[in-house]
Amino acid sequence: MKILLPPSETKRQGGVGGPMRLADLALPALAAQRTEVIDALVALCADESTARRVLKLSERQAGDIVHNRMLQTAPTMAAVDRYTGVLYDALDAASLDPSARRWLGAHVLIHSAPFGPVGALDEIPVYRLAAGTSLPGIPPLRRHWAAATSAALADADFVLDLRSESYVALGPVAGVVPSAYVRVVTDTGRALNHFNKKSKGLLVRALATTRPRPRSVRALLGWAQENDIPLRESPDAGVLELVVDG
Numbered sequence: 001m002k003i004l005l006p007p008s009e010t011k012r013q014g015g016v017g018g019p020m021r022l023a024d025l026a027l028p029a030l031a032a033q034r035t036e037v038i039d040a041l042v043a044l045c046a047d048e049s050t051a052r053r054v055l056k057l058s059e060r061q062a063g064d065i066v067h068n069r070m071l072q073t074a075p076t077m078a079a080v081d082r083y084t085g086v087l088y089d090a091l092d093a094a095s096l097d098p099s100a101r102r103w104l105g106a107h108v109l110i111h112s113a114p115f116g117p118v119g120a121l122d123e124i125p126v127y128r129l130a131a132g133t134s135l136p137g138i139p140p141l142r143r144h145w146a147a148a149t150s151a152a153l154a155d156a157d158f159v160l161d162l163r164s165e166s167y168v169a170l171g172p173v174a175g176v177v178p179s180a181y182v183r184v185v186t187d188t189g190r191a192l193n194h195f196n197k198k199s200k201g202l203l204v205r206a207l208a209t210t211r212p213r214p215r216s217v218r219a220l221l222g223w224a225q226e227n228d229i230p231l232r233e234s235p236d237a238g239v240l241e242l243v244v245d246g
Helices: 028-044 048-055 059-069 086-091 098-107 141-152 196-210 217-226
Strands: 002-005 108-112 116-119 159-161 179-185 231-233 239-243
Touching: 002 196, 028 048, 028 059, 028 116, 028 141, 048 059, 086 196, 098 108, 098 196, 116 141, 179 196, 196 239, 217 231, 217 239
Parallel strands: 002 108, 002 159, 159 179, 179 239
Antiparallel strands: 108 116, 231 239
């Protein structure tokens, strides 16, 4: 099983790892696409005023332009530790034991805009780039990433998709590989945004601490029942509902 997570706009600064090595990232078939986006982003950020306009940043966010400019030389840390925010705070990967972290590294991919999906333990630098940004010199990110990413994920046994819709568009898996998209709902079936990210983070933490190996929706639902995880099939094809109070 592979689990696809969205990234977060907020990121932890610094890192003790050396510069990012594209050859070490998960899904090496995406190396060419990664290189093109990184080169375009670095080039864009050579001009601060243009970069601020394209990336829709305020003057107070100029530091993000510097981070982008240094993508190829900046220090790195594991992606699952780099991202912060509600989902990643709930996952709290830093507090997991080594076995649980290894499970994350083997099963979790975090879908970034500049690097595509990277392994949870892949080392990445700080960056600023949203899924909907159009970079000069390359096609819109949706067209740049979608086909190549879908192909790179096609050999997975089963994909659990926890991404937001904007990142699903950068690499659709429905119809490409056996998969299920997770929607957070109340017990009446009403979709929720407020608890969406936290609930997904807690789900991945539960998976990492129990370390199952489901290869189908049925097996995943069996694991959920055994561990009192309120996960159920949706009337919508290809969708699972993660039920929360509300």
